[in-house]
Amino acid sequence: MRCCCGLAGKHNKCCSLFFFLSGLLMLASGFWMTVLYRRFTPVYHDIKCAFGSAALEGLHVGMPGFTPTTFDTRIEMKCSNPNPYSIRFAYSNEGGVFVGSGRTKVGESMETPYSDSRLPAYETGSVWTSSSVEISAAIM
Structure with missing residues (x-):
């Protein structure tokens, strides 16, 4: 069986690495969105x-x-x-x-x-x- 990355016989390791890196990307994205949310909420304070x-x-x-x-x-x-x-x-x-x-x-x-x-x-x-x-x- 061929993996999505083209490595024959390495399907489990390749998919595990892919999902691990995807998870890290999602965590980093969630952290950054939380930082932006806290910085810009509320959108406007009275001047x-x-x-x-x-x-x-x-x-x-x-x-x-x-x-x-x-x-x-x-x-x-x-x-x-x-x-x-x-x-x-x-x-x-x-x-x-x-x-x-x-x-x-x-x-x-x-x-x-x-x-x-x-x-x-x-x-x-x-x-x-x-x-x-x-x-x-x-x-x-």
Whole structure:
């Protein structure tokens, strides 16, 4: 009788070796999957953020009834990332800036382009946002 590996008369030894090596491979695979499971479970932990620095730029005080008051802000959020992977903000879409209980839109806000906003795995990082605000007499 020929073995799966082509050795005549060595069927029992060949199959035993094959099953032994297969078993070792399965044990190693199971161990590695357990390591990955423990590392990435749960998949996501909440990221906690607090206000960092802020800057007011380009303030132009308007004349009531004629020209609006405009300004830009740059705000840093310091965030702690307890996850086993890094997060990087390459680009974001603009969102609205609203004031008052009626949520009157006064501007646009987004992640600051080219600011290298990132949160390294298991560390603290910064996320920068920029906003442009225009307040007219009609809003007041």
